[in-house]
Amino acid sequence: MQPEPGSSRRSFLKTRVGAAFAAGTPSVTQSQVTAAAATCNRPLPRITVHADxxxxxxxxxxxxxxxGDTAWQLIQETTRDxxxxxxxTRARQGFTVIQTVVLAEFDGVKQTTTERLxxxxxxxxxxPNDPFFDRVVEIVEEAGRLGLYVALLPTWxxxxxxxxxxxPRLFxxxxxxxxxxxxxxxxxxxxxxFNVLWILGGDRxxxxxxxDTKPAQDWTPIWRALADGLNEGLGSRPTIVYHPSGGSSSSRWLHNEPWLSVNGMQSGHGGGHDVPVWDMISHDYALSPPKPTVxxxxxxxxxxxxxxPQWDPAIGYFRDHDVRKQVYRSVFAGGCGVTYGHHAVWQFANRRHPVENHADRDWIDALYRPAARQMAFLRFLIESRPFxxxxxxxxxxxxxxxRGGLHLQATRDRDGSYAFxxxxxxxxxxxxxxxxxRATHFRAWWYDPRTGVATPGSPPLTAERTEFRSPPYxxxxVLVIDDISRNYAPPGLTRLA
Known part of the structure; x- marks a missing residue:
């Protein structure tokens, strides 16, 4: 006998989700939550590529x-609550994009969702089964009310x-x-x-x-057909990024495809610590015609x-410092943003099904891991100076x-009024x-990527070459250098218009 839809999961919700809601789980700061709420009250604009x-x-x-945050199994594996x-939670934490999949990786065609669809x-x-896709629309609508964009993969x-x-191979x-x-x-x-962005690729x-004995294969015509269908259904050109397999960028194959708006890459989890993502970003940034890269x-x-092929527990896990090193250096190298991910969150690991690939906690606990809470500080830093x-x-x-774990990465504005x-x-x-x-007097700050707090670093500077030493803890x-005459607010504190 089949249980009532959702009944087998309600105890989980009451003990985990319900308790977390009641407890007023931590976010970023109250002022940032208030600002996010104000954003939700305004219609979200459609996202496009800037003129540069x-x-x-x-x-x-x-x-x-x-x-971004990777929530690949969100549609397939979560109840409504x-x-x-x-x-x-992700809206309170300052994320702007949720990446998820309509036809999910784990048997998303044959296996029903938690809503039995x-x-x-x-x-x-x-x-197509309209109730299934109506649920997709509901998720997009709720995300929009919270000020979030959904980067949607039509299929893994x-x-x-x-x-x-x-x-199965449907297409x-x-x-x-x-x-x-x-x-x-x-x-x-x-x-x-308007809060929908589009991703093609799905880790392939x-x-x-x-x-060797394997022939060359080309699925580009299928991706073109999907892109054409998106364009026809929307009645306007969609913003599309391509999600390739690990260690690669879409620019290798698709940079000149007219439907590709943004180059996507996956620096990934299998190349060890400190994969030189800055080189991957720099390569894409230098291509012509220019396209954003992320x-x-x-x-x-x-x-x-x-x-x-097999994990040795003695070598452990990537932790928050590993994440910060990659995302900051990626953005400072020229990325139009970056995506965070947690290994338990993307799969929505819980006791309803076996976890994938040695996840060490459930997804609700994982929502509040250190790097997840710290990602907004990168966004706030970027938005606090001319964008x-x-x-x-x-x-x-x-x-x-x-090199590697000691590699520094720098960015500035064209006017030379600040540098990170x-x-x-x-x-x-x-x-x-x-x-x-392009200034004669500078102010330096040390910006803490763990807290989003900036501390004045030194008296005003005038020398052309100056040695800085990062704090001993x-x-x-992030070293921030400002043109004093611009009177910028402390880094990360105020979003410039």
Whole structure:
């Protein structure tokens, strides 16, 4: 006998989600929560690529910083209450984008959602099940009320590519009209909601080269068909980013595809500590024509370190410092934002089903892990200085910027009125070339990426080359250098218009 829909999960909700709501779980700061609430009361603008080609903005000209969270299994694995709790929490924490999937990775075509819904009749994508997609619309609507954008994958990559995954392979080069029709249907249901961004790819390459006995394969025509369907369903050009497999960027294959708005990359979890994501971002930033670039999947917080092909528990997990090092250096290298992820959250790990790949806690506990709470401080820092003038500039660092865990990354604005330099370790001496800035007197701050608090670093500076040493605790810091004449507020404190 089948239980009443949702009945087997209510005790979990009462003990975890309900208790967390009642307790008034921590967020960022009260002033930031108030500001977020004000945003929710205004219609969200549609997001597009800024005229400079490297950043994102609203269609009203407002700056937009992509601060994403991977919630890949949100539609498939959460109850209504759980989904609402998740969205409220991430909104309070200052995230701007929720990345999730319609046809989920873990048997999202054959297995019902927690609401007992399937996406298609008889696994036929030309026969969509309206109640399933109505639920997708409800999630997008709730996110919008909270000031959140949803970066939506119409399908995980295994539903059309062969290398790995459960599938089934619904979309093929011999049924491109089916892929296009599905995307058209989905986009048409969501065309009234401006808080939707689109992701294609789903952890898969768009094509592979011939290797040993394996022939070359090219799924690009299917992705084009999906993009065409989105365009037709929306009646306007969608903003699309591509999510490739680990260690790669979409620019390798797709930079010149006209439907691709933003290059996506996955620096990933399998390359060890301090994967040089700054090099990946710099490569994409230099391409012509310019397109924004964003790391959609850096090392997740509490993800097992290098777990493939077999994980050794002795080498542990990526923790908050690992996350901060990657996201700050990614953005300072030229990213239009960055995505955070937690290994228990993306899969919504709980006792209803086995956890994937050694998750060490459930998703509700994971929502409040240190890096999750700290991500907003990166966004607030970027938004506290001129937004659209930001460029990467390693020449601010006189000498070798270091490698791996000691690599420093610098950014400034075109006018030379401010600079940010990320120091990955404490007590690290570096000479900064202030001649790259266009001022005669400077103010320095040390910005703490764990708390979002800035401390004045020194008396006013005038020398062209000045040595700075990061504070002797931390471990990591951001050096902020301002033109005194601009009278900027302390870093991270006030959002500039």
């Amino acid at each position: 080609g490297h950043l994102l903005c609203g269609d009203d000209g407002s700056p937009f910083f992509w601060l 759980e989904c609402s709790y998740y969205l409220h 399937l996406p298609f009749a008889d696994q036929d994508p030309s026969r 990559g295994d539903k059309l590519t062969a290398p790995w995954g459960a599938g 093929r080069t011999d049924n491109l009209d089916v892929a296009q029709g599905y995307a058209r249907y989905l986009a048409n249901k969501l065309k009234a909601h 390459p768009p094509r592979t080269e011939a290797e 790391d959609l999947e850096p090392n997740y917080e509490d993800h097992p370190y290098n777990p493939w 659209f003038a930001r460029i990467p500039d390693q020449s601010l660092i006189a000498g070798d910027p270091g 330099i990320y120091f990955p370790m404490m007590d690290l001496p570096v000479t900064i070339d202030l001649s790259r800035l 931390g471990p990591d810091w």
